[in-house]
Amino acid sequence: MSLVGQAAPTRTAVRPRRGRKLGRLVLRYVLLLAVLIFAIFPFLWTLAIALTDKHGGGSIYDFPASLFPRAVTLRNFVEVYTTFSLGKYIWNSVSITAMTIFGTLLVSALAAYPLARFRFPGKALIFGVIIATLVLPGETTFIVNTLTLKHLGLLGTHLGVVLPTIAGAFGIFLMRQAFLGIPQALIEAARIDGAGELTILTRIMLPLSKPSLAALGIFTLVGTWNAYFWPMLVLSAAPDKAPLSVAVLRLKGQFNYDPFNIAAGSIIMMLPVLLVFLSAQKLFMRGMEGAVK
Amino acid sequence: MIRAPRSKSRFSLRDTLMSYGFLAPALILLTLFTFYPLAYGSYLGFTEYGGARFGQGLPPKWIGLENFRTLLADPLFLRSLVNSVKYLIVVPVLQLASLAVAVLVNKNLPGMAFFRAAYYVPVVTSISLAAVMWDWVYNKDGTLNWVLGAAHLLSRSSMFGWLNNEYSAFWAVMLVTFWRGFGYYMVLYLAGLQGIPQELEEAAVLDGASSWKRFWSITVPMMKPTILLCSLLSTIAALRVLEEVLVLTNGGPLNSTYTALMYVYSKAFQGFNFDYGLASAAGLVVAAVALLLSAVNFRLFRDSSGDSV
Numbered sequence: 327m328s329l330v331g332q333a334a335p336t337r338t339a340v341r342p343r344r345g346r347k348l349g350r351l352v353l354r355y356v357l358l359l360a361v362l363i364f365a366i367f368p369f370l371w372t373l374a375i376a377l378t379d380k381h382g383g384g385s386i387y388d389f390p391a392s393l394f395p396r397a398v399t400l401r402n403f404v405e406v407y408t409t410f411s412l413g414k415y416i417w418n419s420v421s422i423t424a425m426t427i428f429g430t431l432l433v434s435a436l437a438a439y440p441l442a443r444f445r446f447p448g449k450a451l452i453f454g455v456i457i458a459t460l461v462l463p464g465e466t467t468f469i470v471n472t473l474t475l476k477h478l479g480l481l482g483t484h485l486g487v488v489l490p491t492i493a494g495a496f497g498i499f500l501m502r503q504a505f506l507g508i509p510q511a512l513i514e515a516a517r518i519d520g521a522g523e524l525t526i527l528t529r530i531m532l533p534l535s536k537p538s539l540a541a542l543g544i545f546t547l548v549g550t551w552n553a554y555f556w557p558m559l560v561l562s563a564a565p566d567k568a569p570l571s572v573a574v575l576r577l578k579g580q581f582n583y584d585p586f587n588i589a590a591g592s593i594i595m596m597l598p599v600l601l602v603f604l605s606a607q608k609l610f611m612r613g614m615e616g617a618v619k
Numbered sequence: 620m621i622r623a624p625r626s627k628s629r630f631s632l633r634d635t636l637m638s639y640g641f642l643a644p645a646l647i648l649l650t651l652f653t654f655y656p657l658a659y660g661s662y663l664g665f666t667e668y669g670g671a672r673f674g675q676g677l678p679p680k681w682i683g684l685e686n687f688r689t690l691l692a693d694p695l696f697l698r699s700l701v702n703s704v705k706y707l708i709v710v711p712v713l714q715l716a717s718l719a720v721a722v723l724v725n726k727n728l729p730g731m732a733f734f735r736a737a738y739y740v741p742v743v744t745s746i747s748l749a750a751v752m753w754d755w756v757y758n759k760d761g762t763l764n765w766v767l768g769a770a771h772l773l774s775r776s777s778m779f780g781w782l783n784n785e786y787s788a789f790w791a792v793m794l795v796t797f798w799r800g801f802g803y804y805m806v807l808y809l810a811g812l813q814g815i816p817q818e819l820e821e822a823a824v825l826d827g828a829s830s831w832k833r834f835w836s837i838t839v840p841m842m843k844p845t846i847l848l849c850s851l852l853s854t855i856a857a858l859r860v861l862e863e864v865l866v867l868t869n870g871g872p873l874n875s876t877y878t879a880l881m882y883v884y885s886k887a888f889q890g891f892n893f894d895y896g897l898a899s900a901a902g903l904v905v906a907a908v909a910l911l912l913s914a915v916n917f918r919l920f921r922d923s924s925g926d927s928v
Contacts, residue, residue, distance in 0.1 A: 351728075354723060354726075354728070357723055358723060358724070358730075358734050361720055361723070361734075361738060362734060362737055362738070364798070365737055365738050365740060365741055365798070365801075365802065366737055366740060366741075367756075367762070368749070368752035368753060368755075368756060368798075369740065369744075369752070371752070371755065371756075371762065372748075372751070372752050372755075375755075432644070433644045433645050433648065434645070436641045436642070436644055436645065437641060437642050437644070437645035437646075439641050440634075440637065440638030440639075440641045440642055441642075444634045444635075444637065444638045445629065445630060445634060446630055446634055446635040446638040446639070447630050447635060449638070452642065452646070455649075455654075456645075456649065459649065459653050461913075462653075462657060463855075463905070463906035463909045463910060464653070464656070464657060464906075465660075465859070465880065465883060465901075465902035465903070465905045465906045465909075466656065466657070466660025466661065466663065466664070466883070466898070466899045466902035466903065466906075467652070467653065467656040467657060467660060468656075468884075469656075469660060469663070469883075469887045469895055469898055469899055469902070470655070470656035470659050470660045470663070470899075471652055471656050472888075473895070474651065474652070474655070474656070489648065489652065490648070490651075490652035492648060493644070493645045493648035493649045493652070493653075498645060523637055523641075527641075548743050551745070552743070552744070552745035552746070552747075552748075553745075554745060554746045554747050554862055554866065555746075555861065555862050555865070559888065562888075571745045571746075571747045571748075572747070574745075574747050574748065574751060575747045575750060575751070575866060578750075578751055578754070585755070588751055589751075592748050592751050592752070595745065595747075595748060596744065596745075596748055599743055599744075599745075600740070600743075603736075603739075603740070603743045604736070607736050607739075610739070610743075611735070611739070611806050611809075
């Protein structure tokens with residue numbers, strides 16, 4: 327009797343707490359799953375549509391059946407690639423993205439080197455002005471930039487899309503931080519050995535700041551591959567030179583309406599960025615966090 | 620006499636020349652594509668430029684405040700400004716949700732790395748893909764209506780396309796902004812949360828503070844700088860919404876999603892007006908509102924941070 331009487335209170339004291347803890351854990355995961363569905367549902371559905379055999383009958387709007395394609399096929403990918411000559415737009419995207427990454431890394435590294443390592447008149451002013459571009463509201467810059475490109479004969483060219491975007495505060499700042507972290511002794515040693523500044527930059531600074539270069543490259547890749555407004559504006563008179571991001575929406579307008587092909591085209595466009603993001607996810611998130619600290 | 624040699628050693632000519640040589644590409648590009656357009660764009664706002672003048676190769680003509688008078692008299696511009704300000708509703712919702720999600724994933728439990736990455740995927744999605752995907756969700760026969768129908772919140776006959784409806788399009792576009800943004804702010808908040816010293820939390824637990832209390836008296840005050848940064852970024856982004864509107868609704872239906880930057884874009888590039896002067900003036904108004912809101916944001920947070928206590 328007394329044994330039970332003693333056991334009961336301890337049990338009731340422990341159980342609700344453990345139950346509450348478990349309940350909270352379950353609640354946490356339920357919430358996590360709800361947010362997950364919100365975040366990735368559009369992708370899953372697009373993937374399902376892209377993989378559905380359109381000749382297998384049924385509509386994409388036949389829920390929930392259309393979420394689980396009965397007949398899976400890769401034919402939509404082939405079809406959208408050939409009928410819409412997607413290869414051309416993929417090449418445009420690759421060209422614009424590659425040029426932008428190369429230009430951004432080059433210009434940022436060159437500019438960051440003196441800002442991190444040399445004393446010269448106007449240094450603080452130049453650095454301040456570059457950082458100020460982060461907060462200056464540029465609502466009219468795209469208007470004037472298109473006029474400038476027109477004067478330069480670059481409207482409707484990939485170079486016209488690329489040039490205005492490669493010198494940015496973000497890249498210069500990131501590379502400067504990386505260079506600041508490299509020990510001065512290394513540079514002094516190289517100078518004593520008679521190395522010129524360009525040699526020091528390419529042989530010492532750049533190899534030692536590979537993680538930052540990689541981060542900047544990945545950020546630029548994702549941003550450029552996905553960019554819509556600026557390439558659309560610059561290439562509005564040269565539809566054949568448009569990147570995938572612009573072409574995909576035209577696809578939506580033209581094939582009004584073959585959702586299977588559009589979905590397949592969307593998946594093709596998304597794949598490179600998704601792969602880069604998933605493989606460099608940690609770098610990405612850390613780069614983002616670096617913006618706060 | 621004493622200073623001359625010192626100032627000579629402060630800046631060597633070699634270093635100075637070299638520095639400017641290395642900086643040249645960046646400075647030229649920044650001047651050409653950032654500073655010059657800022658200055659010239661501001662000037663254009665006070666001129667008549669574009670349209671016929673532009674076609675005949677005539678230079679901009681100074682007309683003072685005329686463009687701003689035109690804007691004030693244009694119901695479409697006023698509508699677009701109201702829409703842009705209304706769009707700011709997304710800011711507090713987005714910030715609270717991102718902070719909540721950050722708290723949710725800020726625990727060492729199995730699967731957290733996966734959730735964080737998955738929540739970030741919308742951030743790295745192109746706006747054109749978002750447009751394609753959300754079009755299917757919002758379609759009359761799309762998933763949103765299906766879910767609402769399954770939950771008996773909407774009958775089959777009363778279903779509508781969310782982007783084609785004057786009353787829903789605005790909120791539908793805003794949800795896409797929310798979807799693309801919450802992962803971004805989540806990561807920033809996560810960084811802030813992980814910067815909070817563990818000892819503070821532990822001390823509060825020992826003192827018997829409930830988790831709700833700990834959140835309000837430790838997490839939120841410690842996160843103030845991050846919250847300020849995020850709400851500032853989010854405010855400016857909301858005011859400058861253009862791409863979402865452009866690809867999802869093109870300002871329609873009945874101008875219900877027409878935002879201020881959409882006005883700037885369409886005056887300059889849509890149709891055959893090419894009214895660069897008026898568009899630039901509208902851009903200046905948006906820029907002014909953006910600066911004003913940034914200042915308000917700073918003020919708000921400084922006053923409520925309790926630093927003076």
